[in-house]
Amino acid sequence: MKVTVVGAGAVGASCAEYIAMKNFCSEVVLVDIKEGFAEGKAMDLMQTASLNGFDTKITGTTGDYSKTAGSHVAVITSGIPRKPGMTREELIGINAGIVKEVTQNLVKNSPEVIIIVVSNPMDTMAYLVHKTSGLPKHKIIGMGGALDSARFKYRLAEALESPISDVDGMVIAAHSDTGMLPLLSKATRNGVPVTEFLDEEQQKYVIEETKVGGATLTKLLGTSAWYAPGAAVSVMVQAIACDQKKMIPCSLMLEGEYGQNDICLGVPAIIGANGVEKIVNVTLTADEQLKFSEAANAVREVNGDLKF
Numbered sequence: 001m002k003v004t005v006v007g008a009g010a011v012g013a014s015c016a017e018y019i020a021m022k023n024f025c026s027e028v029v030l031v032d033i034k035e036g037f038a039e040g041k042a043m044d045l046m047q048t049a050s051l052n053g054f055d056t057k058i059t060g061t062t063g064d065y066s067k068t069a070g071s072h073v074a075v076i077t078s079g080i081p082r083k084p085g086m087t088r089e090e091l092i093g094i095n096a097g098i099v100k101e102v103t104q105n106l107v108k109n110s111p112e113v114i115i116i117v118v119s120n121p122m123d124t125m126a127y128l129v130h131k132t133s134g135l136p137k138h139k140i141i142g143m144g145g146a147l148d149s150a151r152f153k154y155r156l157a158e159a160l161e162s163p164i165s166d167v168d169g170m171v172i173a174a175h176s177d178t179g180m181l182p183l184l185s186k187a188t189r190n191g192v193p194v195t196e197f198l199d200e201e202q203q204k205y206v207i208e209e210t211k212v213g214g215a216t217l218t219k220l221l222g223t224s225a226w227y228a229p230g231a232a233v234s235v236m237v238q239a240i241a242c243d244q245k246k247m248i249p250c251s252l253m254l255e256g257e258y259g260q261n262d263i264c265l266g267v268p269a270i271i272g273a274n275g276v277e278k279i280v281n282v283t284l285t286a287d288e289q290l291k292f293s294e295a296a297n298a299v300r301e302v303n304g305d306l307k308f
């Protein structure tokens with residue numbers, strides 16, 4: 001299994017590192033536009049192989065897409081990250097052009113590829129890939145929900161004063177500060193609804209901190225996060241590589257599901273060898289359904305700024 005990661009920056013390199021350390025792929029190719037950068041990151045990572053015990057071969061290239069030919073999966077992390085005080089949506093002007101060009105190069109060299117979109121604003125970038133790649137819809141997957149759900153579980157465990165492995169939960173809708181929808185009604189601690197343990201104030205705290213999880217880290221770091229984003233991508237790539245049929249919330253093109261059409265939004269899906277095997281329809285409360293629709297309206301407005 002060959003995986004290409006475009007963008008050898010913070011998220012791309014973290015993603016390549018987690019994929020290699022989990023040892024399920026034969027080859028990872030890093031691509032960047034900055035001269036020598038991907039080659040350098042690949043060499044540095046390869047020099048951890050004997051220390052960390054993996055056999056995945058990692059190579060790097062400055063923009064030579066012929067080296068990516070025959071990739072089963074490609075991850076797009078190229079583009080600029082936000083700075084403190086910015087929204088993800090403000091990145092559209094620069095990132096849309098980059099994502100479009102990268103997508104064309106990837107598909108030209110790997111016509112059968114499955115693309116995982118990471119660059120922000122992610123739901124809109126995933127939509128752009130649908131409109132410009134010519135790939136079938138089950139082969140385009142936006143990464144947001146896997147990361148946001150991990151942050152939700154972190155905040156739930158904090159409020160519950162429990163180990164993270166005791167909690168389960170999922171975030172759907174948009175990968176944005178206001179459009180994320182942590183499904184508190186379905187979150188559990190060892191099968192027991194978390195609402196039985198947390199009072200209203202604690203529930204509100206968990207939801208609000210989850211939604212601004214990326215902004216909180218951006219303020220602390222001066223740029224956006226990379227460890228959890230890289231780990232989230234590696235889980236998605238592994239689900240495809242190992243045909244795990246794992247249920248992961250991902251940003252997918254909706255055609256009637258959750259009452260939406262012609263938009264990419266986070267919904268739970270079964271991820272396996274074919275990419276998206278199935279979108280899972282979860283029953284939402286009336287309030288959750290309303291919030292999902294509001295998130296859709298906001299993403300649709302951002303999508304309106306795209307030029308194809």
Ligand SMILES: NC(=O)C1=CN([C@@H]2O[C@H](COP(=O)(O)OP(=O)(O)OC[C@H]3O[C@@H](n4cnc5c(N)ncnc54)[C@H](O)[C@@H]3O)[C@@H](O)[C@H]2O)C=CC1
Pocket residue numbers: 006007008009010011012031032033034037077078079080081082091095098101102117118119120122143144147175223224225226229
């Ligand atoms: N969907 C999600 O959950 C997350 C999305 N992100 C997004 O991922 C993107 C990358 O973030 P970082 O890695 O922190 O940024 P970074 O600046 O560390 O890395 C981006 C890399 O992309 C490269 N690049 C730019 N144009 C390129 C092109 N045309 N071809 C190939 N490479 C190109 C740059 O040279 C740079 O090395 C940002 O848009 C960020 O907002 C970040 C974290 C989570």
Ligand SMILES: O=C([O-])CC(=O)C(=O)O
Pocket residue numbers: 081082088120147213214215217218224225229
């Ligand atoms: O916050 C950002 O800009 C990067 C991102 O999407 C995340 O970490 O969730």
